[in-house]
Amino acid sequence: MSQKITSYPGHEITPEDLKASKYLEIIQKVEPKYSWAAGVAISRFLNELKEGRLIGRKCDQCERILVPPRMYCERCYRPTDSWVYVKDTGTVNTYSISHVGTDARRLKSPLLVAVVEIDEASPGMGILHTLSEVEPSRVTIGMKVQAVWKPAEERQGAITDIRYFKPFEGV
Amino acid sequence: MRRRVAIIGAGMTLFRRRMLETGKELSFEAAKMALDAAGLTLKDIESVVEGSAPDAFDGVHMKGEYLIDGSGGIGKPYQRVYVGGGTGVFTPVAGWWNVASGLYDTCLCVAEEKMSPLHPHPQYAFWSIFDQILERPLGTTLLWIFSLEMRRYMHKYGIKEEEIAEVAVKNKGNAVDHPCAQLGAKITVDDVMRSEPICSPVKRLDVSPPSDGAAAVILASEKVAKKLTDQPVWLDGVGWTLDSTHWTNRDLAYPEYVEKAAKMAYKMAGIKNPRKEIDIAEPYDPFDYKELHHLEGLQLAGKGEAPKLAIEGVSQRDGDMPVCPSGGLLGVGNPIAAAGMMKVCECFWQLRGEAGKRQVKKDAHTAVAQAWGDLMQVGTVTVMRS
Amino acid sequence: MPVFEKLSQSSQARHWNDSIPLEYHYTAGVAGEEFRRELRDNGRFLAAKCSKCKSTYVPARLFCPQCFIEMKDMFPINNPGYVQSFTAVDRSRDGSKAEHPTIVALVRFESAKGGIIHRLQVDRSDQVVLGMRVHPLLKDKFSRTGALDDILAFKPLE
Numbered sequence: 001m002s003q004k005i006t007s008y009p010g011h012e013i014t015p016e017d018l019k020a021s022k023y024l025e026i027i028q029k030v031e032p033k034y035s036w037a038a039g040v041a042i043s044r045f046l047n048e049l050k051e052g053r054l055i056g057r058k059c060d061q062c063e064r065i066l067v068p069p070r071m072y073c074e075r076c077y078r079p080t081d082s083w084v085y086v087k088d089t090g091t092v093n094t095y096s097i098s099h100v101g102t103d104a105r106r107l108k109s110p111l112l113v114a115v116v117e118i119d120e121a122s123p124g125m126g127i128l129h130t131l132s133e134v135e136p137s138r139v140t141i142g143m144k145v146q147a148v149w150k151p152a153e154e155r156q157g158a159i160t161d162i163r164y165f166k167p168f169e170g171v
Numbered sequence: 172m173r174r175r176v177a178i179i180g181a182g183m184t185l186f187r188r189r190m191l192e193t194g195k196e197l198s199f200e201a202a203k204m205a206l207d208a209a210g211l212t213l214k215d216i217e218s219v220v221e222g223s224a225p226d227a228f229d230g231v232h233m234k235g236e237y238l239i240d241g242s243g244g245i246g247k248p249y250q251r252v253y254v255g256g257g258t259g260v261f262t263p264v265a266g267w268w269n270v271a272s273g274l275y276d277t278c279l280c281v282a283e284e285k286m287s288p289l290h291p292h293p294q295y296a297f298w299s300i301f302d303q304i305l306e307r308p309l310g311t312t313l314l315w316i317f318s319l320e321m322r323r324y325m326h327k328y329g330i331k332e333e334e335i336a337e338v339a340v341k342n343k344g345n346a347v348d349h350p351c352a353q354l355g356a357k358i359t360v361d362d363v364m365r366s367e368p369i370c371s372p373v374k375r376l377d378v379s380p381p382s383d384g385a386a387a388v389i390l391a392s393e394k395v396a397k398k399l400t401d402q403p404v405w406l407d408g409v410g411w412t413l414d415s416t417h418w419t420n421r422d423l424a425y426p427e428y429v430e431k432a433a434k435m436a437y438k439m440a441g442i443k444n445p446r447k448e449i450d451i452a453e454p455y456d457p458f459d460y461k462e463l464h465h466l467e468g469l470q471l472a473g474k475g476e477a478p479k480l481a482i483e484g485v486s487q488r489d490g491d492m493p494v495c496p497s498g499g500l501l502g503v504g505n506p507i508a509a510a511g512m513m514k515v516c517e518c519f520w521q522l523r524g525e526a527g528k529r530q531v532k533k534d535a536h537t538a539v540a541q542a543w544g545d546l547m548q549v550g551t552v553t554v555m556r557s
Numbered sequence: 558m559p560v561f562e563k564l565s566q567s568s569q570a571r572h573w574n575d576s577i578p579l580e581y582h583y584t585a586g587v588a589g590e591e592f593r594r595e596l597r598d599n600g601r602f603l604a605a606k607c608s609k610c611k612s613t614y615v616p617a618r619l620f621c622p623q624c625f626i627e628m629k630d631m632f633p634i635n636n637p638g639y640v641q642s643f644t645a646v647d648r649s650r651d652g653s654k655a656e657h658p659t660i661v662a663l664v665r666f667e668s669a670k671g672g673i674i675h676r677l678q679v680d681r682s683d684q685v686v687l688g689m690r691v692h693p694l695l696k697d698k699f700s701r702t703g704a705l706d707d708i709l710a711f712k713p714l715e
Contacts, residue, residue, distance in 0.1 A: 005208075005525065008351050009200035010185035010192060010384070011587060013287075023191065023584045024593050024703045030230065031578040036303050038571035040564055046304070046571045066420075068305055071561045074415050079561055094326070094423055096318035097371035102310055104292035110371075113315050115419045126419040128306050128315075136371075141326045157571055159305045192619075193586030199620045206625070213625035230581040240622040288581040295579070304573040
């Protein structure tokens with residue numbers, strides 16, 4: 001008794017319909033405001049960012065150094081054990097050239113974004129950030145990069161205290 | 172002792188950038204079509220599962236409750252399930268719990284998404300899925316994680332953008348034959364390569380569109396299914412797993428959570444060699460590389476080897492293992508939860524020989540549908556048999 | 558023993574302040590669009606009747622949620638409504654005390670399910686009686702859009 005399908009329901013509103021105001025549009029704007037608690041681990045991480053340092057948490061069972069830090073190890077499912085400072089240099093795990101902003105509108109100039117694996121953290125421990133002082137065509141996976149910090153007096157304990165990562169210049 | 176569960180009806184609305192229907196109306200239309208196909212009325216339905224992705228698209232804070240009228244859930248045991256983009260396949264998985272457990276003999280599963288209300292673009296809702304302290308302040312968009320993942324996948328296995336573009340060509344081409352499709356088109360690899368870069372390496376034609384739409388299936392116990400139809404499609408395996416939201420700490424080249432979900436579903440369905448036993452695959456393809464990524468997670472291609480399937484014709488509709496014969500999200504459209512459910516509907520129609528112009532050439536008995544979502548962390552899988 | 562090492566000074570605890578600004582452009586749906594056209598063009602409320610259970614719904618809907626069938630029978634309500642329940646709201650949305658209380662009522666229509674929530678044009682809540690007949694006070698036809706604010710308030714029948 002299987003039935004063959006004859007038609008599918010639904011009525012499309014085309015862009016032309018909208019332009020011609022064929023249908024009533026009700027516009028509502030909402031802007032809920034939040035004050036999120038950073039919690040134990042990320043409060044410390046933010047306080048260290050203010051000092052121009054990156055910090056992780058170590059799990060003594062799997063011996064991973066976790067960045068961003070967390071007070072529990074999600075693999076071993078136990079509390080992590082100690083704070084460990086890590087370097088502010090790292091390796092590009094992957095990158096992208098973003099031509100659009102948060103709301104999907106086109107950016108005036110493209111933004112380089114990357115997952116940067118942080119040196120002295122366990123392999124694969126990356127954070128999301130942006131890259132600059134480099135031509136997009138010169139970026140490669142595996143490239144060494146270093147954090148470019150805001151001046152101390154401008155830092156506020158935020159991920160943006162690192163302005164961006166740039167190609168590593170040290171030895 | 173779990174009971175065998177069958178799909179006995181399927182329905183879906185048109186998928187379009189903007190539909191006149193409200194979310195409730197879309198849900199009703201898809202559910203009613205599925206009920207009619209099964210020869211049932213709402214009175215015959217014992218429980219209802221509704222799936223819908225972020226509330227932010229509609230700006231309705233209790234979306235599950237809001238959609239209850241259209242989902243046929245009033246006065247019944249009603250559940251809303253949610254795992255981001257994985258929701259559409261997770262909805263019949265949750266329906267399976269209802270029936271396999273012995274609690275109910277019939278369960279209506281409805282997945283709906285109305286993305287059009289959010290301005291200037293539905294993309295914006297995804298900004299708030301990122302970590303509010305460490306990621307949002309950087310000006311994130313959802314496209315970032317896709318492009319970062321795509322780049323990593325290409326890098327690890329030496330895959331070219333042109334090879335990935337073959338998936339967009341195949342799926343948009345397949346969608347030409349889908350009456351509900353939003354973006355069916357005959358395009359070429361060159362068209363994809365020359366389309367506007369959005370978030371390099373992701374280009375305009377690598378991406379599925381935002382859409383409004385709904386899709387539904389009816390599940391029944393073996394006893395009821397056999398009374399109602401001589402063509403039940405058995406939901407023989409279900410699987411789902413989630414990884415952590417610490418996505419920047421993860422291997423971005425391989426979806427381990429999809430592998431785990433697939434292995435759970437295969438084990439349940441008694442599938443030992445997925446590549447040999449599965450006739451049709453509907454993996455989640457919001458981006459063309461995601462189809463490849465997921466085929467590997469589903470164990471239907473070796474790591475880094477999925478691109479060959481489209482190029483060599485294996486995954487084409489007339490191939491040995493058609494992949495996204497529906498046209499996928501890239502072609503039919505991507506109303507998040509409804510898109511995953513559309514894949515389950517497609518497997519149902521294909522296995523019953525009711526897919527019309529989309530019917531695959533090979534004699535198909537086993538199909539797998541898969542969806543993926545949240546912060547690159549969810550795999551949901553169903554295995555179906557005729 | 559506590560599971561976690563705790564922050565020992567509250568000054569070390571951080572908060573992050575931000576918002577999620579969102580803008581929605583809603584359309585009214587299949588039945589909603591019919592409803593708003595009737596309100597805009599004729600100043601009346603559109604109802605829908607189920608051919609199976611004979612229930613009438615105001616505002617009109619596309620389908621009967623009980624019988625789960627489409628309702629094709631749509632017609633405007635001509636009778637006045639009545640006050641099913643009401644309240645005097647003396648707070649504004651942010652919780653501060655409002656200058657004048659707003660009298661808000663659920664207005665229903667004879668033999669119809671559903672109803673419309675709106676303001677009542679009365680000075681004091683003791684002027685309201687449950688069941689009292691009311692009719693909508695409309696904006697003039699040319700400034701109506703079909704939105705619910707085409708109705709300024711419901712007014713007791715003389």
